[in-house]
Amino acid sequence: MSKMPTVKDVAEYAGVSVGTVSRVLSGEAAVKPVLREKVSAAISALGYRPNVTARALRTSKTDVIGLVVPDITNPFFAQLAASVERAALECGHSLMLASSHDDREAEQSHVFAFLDRSVRGIIVVASSDGSGLPLEGAVPIISLDRRFGTFPLVSTNHAQAAALIADHLYGLGHRHIAYIAGPPDTEAGRMRKEGFVSRIDLFGKTGEAVELEIAYGKFDYESGEKVARDLLSRPSQDRPTAIAAASDQQAIGALRAARDLKIDVPRKLSVTGFDDISLANLVVPRLTTIRQPADTLARRAVSRLLEEPPGMEDEMIDGSLIVRGSSGPCAQPKADVAGHKN
Amino acid sequence: MSKMPTVKDVAEYAGVSVGTVSRVLSGEAAVKPVLREKVSAAISALGYRPNVTARALRTSKTDVIGLVVPDITNPFFAQLAASVERAALECGHSLMLASSHDDREAEQSHVFAFLDRSVRGIIVVASSDGSGLPLEGAVPIISLDRRFGTFPLVSTNHAQAAALIADHLYGLGHRHIAYIAGPPDTEAGRMRKEGFVSRIDLFGKTGEAVELEIAYGKFDYESGEKVARDLLSRPSQDRPTAIAAASDQQAIGALRAARDLKIDVPRKLSVTGFDDISLANLVVPRLTTIRQPADTLARRAVSRLLEEPPGMEDEMIDGSLIVRGSSGPCAQPKADVAGHKN
DNA sequence: CTGAAAGCGCTTACAG
DNA sequence: CTGAAAGCGCTTACAG
Numbered sequence: 001m002s003k004m005p006t007v008k009d010v011a012e013y014a015g016v017s018v019g020t021v022s023r024v025l026s027g028e029a030a031v032k033p034v035l036r037e038k039v040s041a042a043i044s045a046l047g048y049r050p051n052v053t054a055r056a057l058r059t060s061k062t063d064v065i066g067l068v069v070p071d072i073t074n075p076f077f078a079q080l081a082a083s084v085e086r087a088a089l090e091c092g093h094s095l096m097l098a099s100s101h102d103d104r105e106a107e108q109s110h111v112f113a114f115l116d117r118s119v120r121g122i123i124v125v126a127s128s129d130g131s132g133l134p135l136e137g138a139v140p141i142i143s144l145d146r147r148f149g150t151f152p153l154v155s156t157n158h159a160q161a162a163a164l165i166a167d168h169l170y171g172l173g174h175r176h177i178a179y180i181a182g183p184p185d186t187e188a189g190r191m192r193k194e195g196f197v198s199r200i201d202l203f204g205k206t207g208e209a210v211e212l213e214i215a216y217g218k219f220d221y222e223s224g225e226k227v228a229r230d231l232l233s234r235p236s237q238d239r240p241t242a243i244a245a246a247s248d249q250q251a252i253g254a255l256r257a258a259r260d261l262k263i264d265v266p267r268k269l270s271v272t273g274f275d276d277i278s279l280a281n282l283v284v285p286r287l288t289t290i291r292q293p294a295d296t297l298a299r300r301a302v303s304r305l306l307e308e309p310p311g312m313e314d315e316m317i318d319g320s321l322i323v324r325g326s327s328g329p330c331a332q333p334k335a336d337v338a339g340h341k342n
Numbered sequence: 343m344s345k346m347p348t349v350k351d352v353a354e355y356a357g358v359s360v361g362t363v364s365r366v367l368s369g370e371a372a373v374k375p376v377l378r379e380k381v382s383a384a385i386s387a388l389g390y391r392p393n394v395t396a397r398a399l400r401t402s403k404t405d406v407i408g409l410v411v412p413d414i415t416n417p418f419f420a421q422l423a424a425s426v427e428r429a430a431l432e433c434g435h436s437l438m439l440a441s442s443h444d445d446r447e448a449e450q451s452h453v454f455a456f457l458d459r460s461v462r463g464i465i466v467v468a469s470s471d472g473s474g475l476p477l478e479g480a481v482p483i484i485s486l487d488r489r490f491g492t493f494p495l496v497s498t499n500h501a502q503a504a505a506l507i508a509d510h511l512y513g514l515g516h517r518h519i520a521y522i523a524g525p526p527d528t529e530a531g532r533m534r535k536e537g538f539v540s541r542i543d544l545f546g547k548t549g550e551a552v553e554l555e556i557a558y559g560k561f562d563y564e565s566g567e568k569v570a571r572d573l574l575s576r577p578s579q580d581r582p583t584a585i586a587a588a589s590d591q592q593a594i595g596a597l598r599a600a601r602d603l604k605i606d607v608p609r610k611l612s613v614t615g616f617d618d619i620s621l622a623n624l625v626v627p628r629l630t631t632i633r634q635p636a637d638t639l640a641r642r643a644v645s646r647l648l649e650e651p652p653g654m655e656d657e658m659i660d661g662s663l664i665v666r667g668s669s670g671p672c673a674q675p676k677a678d679v680a681g682h683k684n
Numbered sequence: 685c686t687g688a689a690a691g692c693g694c695t696t697a698c699a700g
Numbered sequence: 701c702t703g704a705a706a707g708c709g710c711t712t713a714c715a716g
Contacts, residue, residue, distance in 0.1 A: 004480075006709055017687045022711055032685065052458050053404075054709035057395045057692050064438070064459075072427070073620065078420045085414070085441050094455060096406070097439040099427050113436060116394050117406075138346075221624050252624070259626055278415065279621065282563050282594070284601055348693055359703045364695055374701065396693035399708050686716090693708105700702090 005046040014042035025050060056118065065305060066114030066122040068098045068107060070146075074219075075277040076248070076292070077125060080145065083298035084123060091302060093120060102127045107148075115139060121305030124148040128185045140310045144301045145292075147187045153314045154301045158188055159195030161290040161319030165244050165272050166199035168288070168321055173330035174242040174270060176211040180227050180254065182219050182246035189219070192246045192274060213240060217250060224253025232261050232269070241269060241330045248273035248280045248289055255283055255326065266328030276322055285325030293317050347388040356384035367392060398460065407647060408456035408464040410440045410449055412488075416561075417619040418590070418634070419467060422487065425640030426465060433644060435462060444469040449490075457481060463647030466490040470527050482652040486643045487634075489529045495656045496643045500530055501537030503632040503661030507586050507614050508541035510630070510663055515672035516584040516612060518553040522569050522596065524561050524588035531561070534588045534616060555582060559592060566595025574603050574611070583611060583672045590615035590622045590631055597625060597668065608670030618664055627667030635659050 007025075011018045016035055023031050024039045031039075042048070056062045065088045069077040085095045096119060100107035107127050114122050121140040126148035143153040169177055179196055182189025193214065200210050215231065217223030224245055232239055245251035251273030258265050265271055265285055273280055273289035280287040296317050304311065349367075353360045358377055365373050366381045373381075384390070398404045407430045411419040427437045438461065442449035449469050456464050463482040468490035485495040511519055521538055524531025535556065542552050557573065559565030566587055574581055587593035593615030597607060605611050607627055615622055615631035622629040638659050646653065 004709095007711095008709080018710080019687060019689095019712080020685090023686085026711080030685065035686085049454075049458055051399075051460075051709050053395055053399045053402075053460060054692090055711075057393075057399050057694085057708090058710045058712085060395075060692075062395070072414070072424045073417070073420050075415070075417065075420075078415050078417075081439070082414045082441055085439065094459070095439055097423070097427065097437055099424055112391075116391055117436070118393075118395060256624065256626060282598065284598060346693095349695095350693080360694080361696080361703060361705095362701090365702085368695080372701065377702085393693050396708090397695075399692090399710085400694050400696085402708075687714105688716105689714090690712090692710090695708090696706090698703105698705090700704105 004051070005048045006051070007048075009046055010039065010042045010048050013046060014038040060118055062118055062120055063092060064094045064096050064117070064119045065302065066096045066098070066111075066117075066119040067124070068100055068110045068114075068122070069125045070100050070102045070107075070127045072097065072099050074249075075279060076275045076294075079277060079294050080125065080298060083294040084144075084302065086295070087298040087302040090299075091306060093302070093306075100127045104128070111141070123301050123305065124151075126186075128183070140305050142301050142304050142310075144297060145188060152304070152310075152312050153187075154297055154304060155188070155314075155316060156290075156292045156297065156319045157316035158191035158319075159198075160316075161274070161292075161321075162192040162195030162244075163199040164319070164321040165274070165290060166196050166203075168323065168327065169242045169244060169270060169272065170200070170203050170207075170210065172242075172270065172327060174210070174240075175208060175330070176240045177242045177244060178213045178215065178231050178240035180224060180243060180245040180250050181214055181216045182250075184216060186219075189246060196244060211240075219247040219249060221249045221253040221256075224250030225257045226253070228254035228257035229261070232257060232263055236268075239263075239269070242271070242327070243269065244272045246274055248275040248277045248287060251287055251289065251326070252279065252283055255285075255287070265326055267331060270327035270330070272327055274319075280322075281324070283326075288324045288327040289322050290319040291322050292319050346393070347390045348393070349390075351388055352381065352384045352390050355388060356380040402460055404460055404462055405434060406436045406438050406459070406461045407644065408438045408440070408453075408459075408461040409466070410442055410452045410456075410464070411467045412442050412444045412449075412469045414439065414441050416591075417621060418617045418636075421619065421636050422467065422640060425636040426486075426644065428637070429640040429644040432641075433648060435644070442469045446470070453483070465643050465647065466493075468528075470525070482647050484643050484646050484652075486639060487530060494646070494652075494654050495529075496639055496646060497530070497656075497658060498632075498634045498639065498661045499658035500533035500661075501540075502658075503616070503634075503663075504534040504537030504586075505541040506661070506663040507616070507632060508538050508545075510665065510669065511584045511586060511612060511614065512542070512545050512549075512552065514584075514612065514669060516552070516582075517550060517672070518582045519584045519586060520555045520557065520573050520582035522566060522585060522587040522592050523556055523558045524592075526558060528561075531588060538586060553582075561589040561591060563591045563595040563598075566592030567599045568595070570596035570599035571603070574599060574605055578610075581605075581611070584613070584669070585611065586614045588616055590617040590619045590629060593629055593631065593668070594621065594625055597627075597629070607668055609673060612669035612672070614669055622664075623666070625668075630666045630669040631664050632661040633664050634661050 007018045098110035126146040141151045181193040215227045276291035349360045440452035468488040483493045523535040557569045618633035
C-alpha cells in the first residue's frame with residue numbers, strides 16, 4: 001500500500017482512458033462489455049478504491065449526512081442517533097454526529113461546520129424552539145423530533161400519543177391526575193401537554209370530571225423526581241392517583257420519588273412515561289409508556305433529505321401505547337370516594 | 343448565497359493573487375500587513391468560507407476523526423462518544439460516528455469507509471478481541487477501551503480498578519463473593535476479572551480466605567439479572583453476601599433480581615458495578631462502582647491520533663472507586679458464621 | 685461508444 | 701514577500 005492507485009493507474013492497466021474507467025465506476029453510461037470487463041479486472045488487480053474527496057469536490061455532493069442532537073448521552077437521542085445511522089447506511093450514506101449540549105450557539109456552529117463539509121443533508125434535533133437560522137437551501141435540512149428553525153419536521157404525533165395515555169389512565173378510573181410537562185419552549189413539550197390536557201378536558205365534558213394538575217420541568221430524571229416529590233408529599237387524600245410524565249426519564253425520576261416516599265406503584269399510584277427508552281423496560285415496576293417509532297422517524301428523515309425536490313410539509317408518525325406494570329386501576333381511598341359522592 | 347465565493351473571488355476583490363489569499367488563510371507564511379489586511383476585508387465582505395473538500399483533496403488531510411463503537415445505545419459508549427466528540431472539537435476536529443452492532447464485518451467495513459474518506463484518524467472501540475485487520479498505517483488508528491487488532495490501546499486500568507472493588511468488599515467484611523464477569527473474549531472482561539480475582543487471592547494468602555464464585559455473562563442488563571437470579575435463588579446461607587459485576591448494566595440487572603427475590607440491598611447483599619454510567623446514580627439504591635475517566639480516555643485517544651509520530655505503547659488510566667448505597671458491611675447470618683468457626 | 689481536455693477549489697514548490 | 705502555474709483525483713460535456 002505504498003500509494004493508493006487512482007483512475008489513471010486503472011486506466012493504464014486496462015488500456016483505456018480515465019473517462020471509461022469513470023464510466024464503469026458510475027455504472028450508468030453504456031460501456032462495451034469487453035472494456036467493462038478489462039476495467040473491472042484492473043480495479044480488483046490494483047485494489048483500487050475511488051477517492052471520495054475528489055469525487056465530492058468534482059460533484060459537490062457527498063454521501064455523508066450530518067446529525068446534530070442536543071445530547072447523545074440522553075438515551076432517547078442515542079436511540080434516535082442509532083436509528084439514523086442505520087437508516088443512512090441503508091441508503092449508502094455515512095453519519096457525522098455533533099452534540100449541541102443544549103446550546104444554541106454550538107448547534108449553529110455545528111450546522112455551519114456541516115455546511116462547510118458540503119454534506120448531503122442535515123438532520124437536526126433542535127435544542128429548543130426558535131433555535132435555527134435563516135438559511136436557504138444549499139443543502140436540505142430537516143428537523144427531527146424537535147423543530148429547528150422553520151425547517152420541516154418529522155416527529156412523533158405527540159398530541160395523538162399523549163391522548164393515548166390520557167385514555168389509558170381515565171379508563172383505569174383515575175380522576176385526579178398530575179401531568180409533568182416538558183419545557184414549554186420545546187414543541188414536543190407543548191404538544192404532548194396539549195394532547196393530554198385536551199383529551200382530559202374532553203372527558204370532563206362527556207364523562208366524569210378529572211382533577212388535573214400540571215407541573216413543568218425539564219425532560220430529565222432530576223426534574224421528574226423533584227416534581228413528583230412535591231406532588232406526593234401531601235396527605236394521601238390530596239395526592240393524585242396517577243402521574244403522567246412527558247418523558248420516560250421524568251417518569252423514572254417519579255418512580256424513584258414514589259419509592260422514597262413508600263408509595264406503592266401501581267397500587268397507590270400509577271406512573272406513565274413517554275419515549276420507551278430501553279430503560280423503561282428495566283425499571284421496577286416496568287414503565288407504561290408511549291413508544292416513539294425511532295426507526296421509522298429516522299428512516300423518514302433520511303428519505304426526506306434525499307428526496308428531490310425536498311418537500312416542505314411536516315410529517316407526523318403515530319406513537320403507540322405500551323402498557324406495563326407501572327399503571328393500574330385506581331384505588332381511591334374510601335374517604336375520598338365518599339367525599340366525592342356528597 | 344447564489345454561489346459560494348472562492349479564493350479566486352477573494353483574490354480579485356482584494357487585488358492580490360490566490361496564492362496570497364491562501365497564505366493569509368493558513369496564517370503561517372509571512373504576508374505584508376497591508377495585503378493581509380485587504381484580504382481579511384475581502385473575506386468578510388464576501389462571506390468567504392474555505393472549501394473543506396478542496397483543501398482535503400489537495401493536502402490529503404482532513405479534520406474529521408472517525409469513531410466506531412459497538413453500540414451507541416449502550417450508555418457507557420454513549421458517554422465515551424460524547425467525550426470523544428468534545429475532545430475532537432477542542433482540537434478543531436469533527437466526529438464521524440459508526441456503530442458496529444457488535445458485528446465484526448460491520449466494524450471492518452466502517453473502518454474502510456473512514457479510510458476511504460481519508461479521515462485524520464480512527465478511534466475504534468472494538469466489538470471483540472481479535473477483531474481488526476492487518477492494516478498498515480496510512481492513517482493512525484487507536485483502540486479505545488477495547489482492543490482493536492494490534493493497534494495501541496487507551497483504556498482504563500481495568501485490573502487496578504477491579505482491585506479497588508475487591509479491597510472495598512473485603513474491607514466491608516465480605517467473605518463469600520460472586521463475581522459476574524464480562525465476555526472472556528473481550529480484554530476488558532478478562533482484565534477486570536483477573537484484577538479482581540488476583541486481589542482476592544492475595545487476601546487468601548495474607549488474610550482471611552474468601553469464597554469466590556465466578557459466573558460469566560455479556561455486559562448487559564439481562565445477563566446481570568439472569569446470573570444474579572441463579573446465584574440468589576439458593577438458601578440464604580449458601581448465597582454470596584456480595585456480587586461484584588463487570589459492568590454497571592450487569593449490576594443494575596443484579597439489583598433488579600435482588601428486589602424481585604426480596605433480598606435487601608445493601609443489608610443482605612452488596613452489589614457493585616463498573617463504569618459509572620449516569621444511571622448508576624439514579625437506581626435505588628445508588629450503585630457503588632468504578633468511575634471510568636471517559637473524558638480523560640477520550641482526550642488521550644484524540645491526542646494520540648494527532649501526535650507525530652504515532653506512538654505504539656498502550657496507555658492505561660486509573661479508575662476510581664465511587665462508594666454509594668448499594669454496598670455495605672457484611673451481615674453474615676449467624677448459622678453461617680458459626681459454621682465457619684468450627 | 686470512447687478519448688482528450690477542462691475544471692471542481694484549494695495549496696505549494698518555483699521563480700523572481 | 702508575491703504571483704503564475706501545476707496538480708490533488710475525480711467527472712462530464714464535447715467531439716468524433
